Amino acid sequence: MxxxxxxxxxxxxxxxxxxxxxxxxxxxxxxxxxxxxxxxxxxxxxxxxxxxxxxxxxxxxxxxxxxxxxxxxxxxxxxxxxxxxxxxxxxxxxxxxxxxxxxxxxxxxxRDPTKVKVYPIRKFKDVEAPLVVGARVNINGKEGIIRSIGSGRVQVDFNPYxxxxxxxxxxxxxxxxxDDKEKVQQILHNRLPDVDIQKFTIELAPPEVVITLPEEAYLLPNLQIAKRLIAKEIQENIQGIERVKVIELYTKQT
Amino acid sequence: MxxxxxxxxxxxxxxxxxxxxxxxxxxxxxxxxxxxxxxxxxxxxxxxxxxxxxxxxxxxxxxxxxxxxxxxxxxxxxxxxxxxxxxxxxxxxxxxxxxxxxxxxxxxxxRDPTKVKVYPIRKFKDVEAPLVVGARVNINGKEGIIRSIGSGRVQVDFNPYxxxxxxxxxxxxxxxxxDDKEKVQQILHNRLPDVDIQKFTIELAPPEVVITLPEEAYLLPNLQIAKRLIAKEIQENIQGIERVKVIELYTKQT
Known part of the structure; x- marks a missing residue:
């Protein structure tokens, strides 16, 4: 560029x-x-x-x-x-x-030193990760990294990486x-990155914005969650827009 | 009535x-x-x-x-x-x-008599259903019903119930x-039975029909699959309708 x-x-x-x-x-x-x-x-x-x-x-x-x-x-x-x-x-x-x-x-x-714990090695019999220094392991639902292994004891660090x-x-x-239309386009792109950004149709008609999704978006997993977040981000960040109308168009297959 | x-x-x-x-x-x-x-x-x-x-x-x-x-x-x-x-x-x-x-x-x-099979009872050691006559069991991915049990042998009927x-x-x-509008309404109701039938807004404008879904529909599982089937059923069964436009409206929470 x-x-x-x-x-x-x-x-x-x-x-x-x-x-x-x-x-x-x-x-x-x-x-x-x-x-x-x-x-x-x-x-x-x-x-x-x-x-x-x-x-x-x-x-x-x-x-x-x-x-x-x-x-x-x-x-x-x-x-x-x-x-x-x-x-x-x-x-x-x-x-x-x-x-x-x-x-x-x-x-x-x-780093919080109290988040480093020592366990007997038998605690790891059901852990799937390889038992080597640096391996990420999940113990009682918390993720940690193995810092050292020795004499039957394993030191695990639960601090964030x-x-x-x-x-x-x-x-x-x-x-x-x-440009407000471009803002809407970028919010869509950020939440639906797999859809070609050029294929969203956006009509600004404050207090409403009308978004037509391209067909390739219809079966994306979590589309409905994404739409809800998109609407919220538009309403919170683009002045004067209160309603987000999302349109999907199904055309007869011939 | x-x-x-x-x-x-x-x-x-x-x-x-x-x-x-x-x-x-x-x-x-x-x-x-x-x-x-x-x-x-x-x-x-x-x-x-x-x-x-x-x-x-x-x-x-x-x-x-x-x-x-x-x-x-x-x-x-x-x-x-x-x-x-x-x-x-x-x-x-x-x-x-x-x-x-x-x-x-x-x-x-x-009934197809060749679909009744006899198995040794040890075949059922991993089957979860109780081993009684009438129980439905799944064997090698096929569902059957136990017809009889005796002398170490179990008779299973794989005919449809x-x-x-x-x-x-x-x-x-x-x-x-x-009435075409009522036809659209009933197709919607049939595919989205959990949504109050009165809450769909339907505008007939052949060759298009515009359907606005109520908010309670937005997070239904399989909504996107349902929409696709609804559109197909409308296009195939209601004369003159070729496009189905589905609208969801997100209004700013105040």
Whole structure:
């Protein structure tokens, strides 16, 4: 994607006063719609945690064919990304990339030493995972990682995998979405990623938006749950829209 | 229900010729929409097989709280009821009741003696059903009934339960539906019986029909499959309708 593809943010209703200031006030605030590329690694090991880049995912060996590697929708203030990432995004402009660290406190918390438990090895006779250091095991419904095995005892760490880790995060704002129809389209795409984004028909008629789904969406698992969430996200994040009408059209097979 | 409630069938476009004949030609034919009450028993034992009457079901001890005991939709020629029942229905008029027998050939076929198998009793060590005469057991994925047990051998009958049985069937035509909107409503009710039939909004605008579902339908299991079948049944059975538009409306919670 060249920089020409990127939408330039425009300040709405900018006044002479604002134009006069040296550093323009960021246009991004709570409720802003962004498309963001990101890559998150663990600082100490460089291990890739999550990324929107297919290339990075392949190189790290965590490529997942069922995932879409495309810029991801973030609505500032809605918790779609970590708060610490949102806090950086609102200081940035379109096309800008930034690399920053996130402390454990602002990511997945400090490690809690009391969450490391020791069990006799016989406790594991019914556990399916291989009994090796680093294996993830499920004990009494809680997931943990085996830290050490020795003299009939197994140490299991129930802290979240990323607890105590400092993250290194690289983000790029690919686009700021200001058009309401495009906002609806991106909310649909985010909840129904398997459907071709071009195939949704969207008619804005505030206080209503009418969405016609393409036939390929009709038999997706969890479609009804997705519709409910889509409607809620539209109503909460797009000014003036109170009703979401979803249409499915069945045409006679000839 | 009094006889006044019952719709009187009207012959469309009847000519002087037809009016002159003594016995009016039955108005029912392939494609006619009926609401039918029925009770089906096994002739030799009187055992109740199926009924639309809650009272009969309760008396026979086969009452099922998840079932709706109401007249059932039948579209003649569509296999919604046994062909032998449809053949009687088309000779009847609204409000008429009739009791008749259906031979095994016209119901579930004759019993096939080669479908009765004998197994050593050890074959049943993993079968969950109690090992008594009359128990239904599943062997190698096929369902059968234990006919006899003795000297280490078990006789299992894999014929369909109703094979070889003569049925006694009582049917009443409660209504003949001629109004297209009501036909759509009954097709919806038949596929989505848990939804209050009054809550479907139906707009006929041939070649399209627009159906707005009530919110209580949105999270029904198999809703998407039901919609597909509803659309197909409407398109195949209601003249002039080629497109079925299904609308769900999500309104902002305040």
């Amino acid at each position: 060249s920089s020409e593809d990127l939408e330039t943010p425009k300040e709405k209703g900018s006044t002479g006063e604002k134009q006069a200031s040296e550093a323009p006030k960021p246009v991004l605030s709570s409720g802003s719609f962004l498309l963001v590329d990101y890559t998150i690694r663990i600082k100490e090991t460089g291990e890739l945690v999550d990324t929107t880049s297919e290339k990075e995912a392949r190189e790290a060996g965590i490529y997942d064919a069922s995932k879409l590697y495309k810029p991801r929708l973030a609505i500032i203030g809605k918790g779609m990304l970590l708060k610490a990432i949102e806090d950086e995004l609102v200081t940035m402009s379109v096309g800008e990339s930034k690399t920053f660290e996130i402390s454990p406190e602002k990511a997945f918390g400090q 990323l607890a105590g880790k400092t993250l290194v995060c690289n983000v790029t704002i690919k686009k700021i979405i200001t | 009094s006889s006044e409630d019952l719709e009187t069938p009207k012959e469309k476009g009847s000519t002087g010729e037809k009016q002159a004949s003594e016995a009016p030609k039955p108005v029912l034919s392939s494609g006619s929409f009926l609401l039918v009450d029925y009770t089906i028993r096994i002739k030799e034992t009187g055992e109740l097989v199926d009924t639309t009457s809650e009272k009969e079901a309760r008396e026979a001890g086969i009452y099922d709280a998840s079932k709706l005991y109401k007249p059932r939709l039948a579209i003649i020629g569509k296999g919604m009821l046994l062909k032998a029942i449809e053949d009687e229905l088309v000779t009847m008029s609204v409000g008429e009741s009739k009791t008749f027998e259906i031979s095994p050939e016209k119901a579930f076929g004759q 109703l094979a070889g049985k003569t049925l006694v069937c009582n049917v009443t035509i409660k209504k003949i539906i001629t």
